[in-house]
Amino acid sequence: MSNRARAGLVALAVVVVAVAFVALRPGDSGNKSDDTGQKTSQTESTGAKGPTATAPSAPAPPLDVTLKGGAPVGGVKSLKVKKGDMVRLQVRTDEKVDQLHLHGYDIEKEARASKPANFAFKASIEGVFELESHTAEHAGRESLMARLVVEPR
Amino acid sequence: MIVIAHGIVGRSDLPIPAWLFGWAAALVLVVSFVALAVLWPQPRLQDGGFRALPTGLSRVLTSRVVEVICGAIGVGLLFLVVYSGLSGLQVATANFAPNFVFVVFWVGLVPVSALLGDVFRAFNPWRALGRTVAWISQTAAREPLPAPLTYPERLGYLPAAVGLFAFTALELVSSSGSEPENVAIATLVYSAVTFVAMALYGVEAWVSRGEAFSVYFGLFARLSPWVRRGGRLGLRKPLSGLAAFEALPGSALVLAVMIGTVTFDGAGEGPVWTRISPRLADAFRSLGLSPEKALEAAFFVGLCLGVALIYGFYRLGVGGAASVGGGFSPRQLSRTFVHTLVPIATAYVMAHYLTFLLYQGQAMRFLVSNPLGRDGTDIFGTAGQSINYGVIGATSAWYYQVALVVAGHVAALILAHDRALVTYDQPRLAVRSQYWMLVVMVGFTSLALWLLAQSNT
Numbered sequence: 001m002s003n004r005a006r007a008g009l010v011a012l013a014v015v016v017v018a019v020a021f022v023a024l025r026p027g028d029s030g031n032k033s034d035d036t037g038q039k040t041s042q043t044e045s046t047g048a049k050g051p052t053a054t055a056p057s058a059p060a061p062p063l064d065v066t067l068k069g070g071a072p073v074g075g076v077k078s079l080k081v082k083k084g085d086m087v088r089l090q091v092r093t094d095e096k097v098d099q100l101h102l103h104g105y106d107i108e109k110e111a112r113a114s115k116p117a118n119f120a121f122k123a124s125i126e127g128v129f130e131l132e133s134h135t136a137e138h139a140g141r142e143s144l145m146a147r148l149v150v151e152p153r
Numbered sequence: 154m155i156v157i158a159h160g161i162v163g164r165s166d167l168p169i170p171a172w173l174f175g176w177a178a179a180l181v182l183v184v185s186f187v188a189l190a191v192l193w194p195q196p197r198l199q200d201g202g203f204r205a206l207p208t209g210l211s212r213v214l215t216s217r218v219v220e221v222i223c224g225a226i227g228v229g230l231l232f233l234v235v236y237s238g239l240s241g242l243q244v245a246t247a248n249f250a251p252n253f254v255f256v257v258f259w260v261g262l263v264p265v266s267a268l269l270g271d272v273f274r275a276f277n278p279w280r281a282l283g284r285t286v287a288w289i290s291q292t293a294a295r296e297p298l299p300a301p302l303t304y305p306e307r308l309g310y311l312p313a314a315v316g317l318f319a320f321t322a323l324e325l326v327s328s329s330g331s332e333p334e335n336v337a338i339a340t341l342v343y344s345a346v347t348f349v350a351m352a353l354y355g356v357e358a359w360v361s362r363g364e365a366f367s368v369y370f371g372l373f374a375r376l377s378p379w380v381r382r383g384g385r386l387g388l389r390k391p392l393s394g395l396a397a398f399e400a401l402p403g404s405a406l407v408l409a410v411m412i413g414t415v416t417f418d419g420a421g422e423g424p425v426w427t428r429i430s431p432r433l434a435d436a437f438r439s440l441g442l443s444p445e446k447a448l449e450a451a452f453f454v455g456l457c458l459g460v461a462l463i464y465g466f467y468r469l470g471v472g473g474a475a476s477v478g479g480g481f482s483p484r485q486l487s488r489t490f491v492h493t494l495v496p497i498a499t500a501y502v503m504a505h506y507l508t509f510l511l512y513q514g515q516a517m518r519f520l521v522s523n524p525l526g527r528d529g530t531d532i533f534g535t536a537g538q539s540i541n542y543g544v545i546g547a548t549s550a551w552y553y554q555v556a557l558v559v560a561g562h563v564a565a566l567i568l569a570h571d572r573a574l575v576t577y578d579q580p581r582l583a584v585r586s587q588y589w590m591l592v593v594m595v596g597f598t599s600l601a602l603w604l605l606a607q608s609n610t
Contacts, residue, residue: 006191009187009191010187010191013183013184013187016183017176017179017180017183020176021176021180076427103163103164104163104164104542106163124542125164125542125543126167126542126546126547127164127165127166127167127508127542127547128164128165128166128167129163129164129165130165140443140444140445141444142448149167150167151167151547152167152546152547152548
């Protein structure tokens with residue numbers, strides 16, 4: 001193979017990949033699912049309703065987490081919202097008092113058996129953020145109560 | 154914080170979406186096969202080539218004055234880490250020590266080394282202190298000091314592998330590893346061990362092989378075109394620094410620790426590990442450990458598994474390559490090809506810690522003004538600043554991460570190909586050995602993509 005042919009082959013491969021990448025980029029139309037194996041299910045909700053659902057600051061449905069005996073009922077959940085959503089999150093507990101900390105946004109609230117904690121804020125940062133109970137942490141128990149997943153619009 | 158993975162992290166990445174994962178995986182395969190078809194038939198990287206910088210500039214940069222200043226800065230930072238860790242506020246996010254050690258030093262120096270060369274060598278506080286002590290005692294003794302012991306050949310990089318593993322265990326396994334006081338104590342312990350080893354084997358011998366961070370950053374620095382040779386600074390061919398790497402016993406283990414610990418850190422946030430770890434912790438608890446210790450034990454097992462997985466997979470590929478003939482043992486081939494893992498390790502570290510560095514690195518802006526985290530301290534007037542989470546969005550982070558992984562893959566393929574050409578005298582064997590190396594590379598790269606795709610779900 002001549003040097004020119006080699007260079008041509010490489011250039012061709014780059015072009016093909018680049019073109020296909022650009023063509024396929026917007027949204028997850030399901031046509032790549034063979035390649036992605038076990039990853040498909042968890043990301044469907046990320047891409048599927050991507051381009052259309054974009055009313056800015058639309059009020060998201062209220063999220064709630066219930067803690068029983070210091071652990072989240074139903075396991076550690078991922079609470080999904082879109083960037084820019086107004087998030088309302090309610091945390092109930094059966095402890096006397098539970099110190100809660102939402103990382104990244106750095107909001108601290110107290111939940112009591114008598115009065116749940118209410119978080120209300122705008123989801124301005126994309127990423128995954130942990131909701132921790134400092135009360136559980138100090139007691140030497142698992143402190144992760146839920147994850148807030150803020151996806152790009 | 155019991156769910157460990159850096160006590161200083163405020164935000165973690167969104168997993169890359171399925172379509173991007175699919176495309177990246179496809180891209181990796183296309184690149185690999187194109188590479189097999191078109192890579193050069195003659196070795197090109199084995200002689201580095203060297204273009205020296207102008208003598209004046211070179212002389213300034215390598216002068217004794219610059220050396221002393223850099224060393225002093227390194228020593229100053231070492232003291233600041235210990236001091237703020239011991240006497241500052243015991244909150245990981247508000248104290249200079251953990252942020253500097255885990256963000257600026259451990260992660261931040263990786264891209265700096267890969268771009269600019271072995272910067273850490275100039276700032277290495279242990280080397281600077283060791284050389285100072287040697288110089289003082291030499292001057293005081295007025296006669297040559299007794300020669301240090303010969304560094305045992307078979308130790309190779311093993312002490313460095315152990316040191317790196319211990320550091321990552323502090324970061325990823327210990328539930329209190331990012332507490333400022335513990336960071337300071339670990340720093341002191343490591344310094345003591347380093348000084349003893351330097352006293353035994355000599356400063357340069359220990360720095361070049363046994364000192365974990367010199368070895369770690371030195372490997373990344375081999376990616377850089379910048380090099381110091383014979384007292385002069387200059388440029389070498391890209392990647393030729395890695396081709397010139399001399400493998401010693403333990404090289405593969407160092408790389409396995411580098412890749413395996415990142416693998417565990419990535420997988421540790423994902424569903425597979427979050428399902429396994431409570432059961433593992435329960436098993437340890439039934440052996441009589443406290444809940445906290447049981448979880449640490451489970452994470453320790455996970456970290457070991459991560460390293461073992463990477464090491465095992467590499468040895469499997471090397472064993473396969475040995476089976477094609479040519480008269481090489483797997484051990485020989487392991488050392489022959491181990492440098493090809495460096496770009497992969499770089500891609501793992503950079504892709505996994507990219508946003509961690511970009512976000513948490515900003516904490517330095519307020520921590521330099523208030524390293525101890527005390528109310529009212531504001532040395533440079535920046536103590537009130539905060540982390541701007543707008544510097545990079547989730548979507549652009551995905552592209553950078555995937556680009557880094559693919560670039561690492563390509564660099565590794567090129568290095569392995571070039572090395573095979575000089576290793577095998579028959580081109581046919583060289584190509585057949587490369588099928589095995591290709592499997593190893595594709596495996597590592599797919600694992601990197603998978604880690605990016607599954608974290609935090």
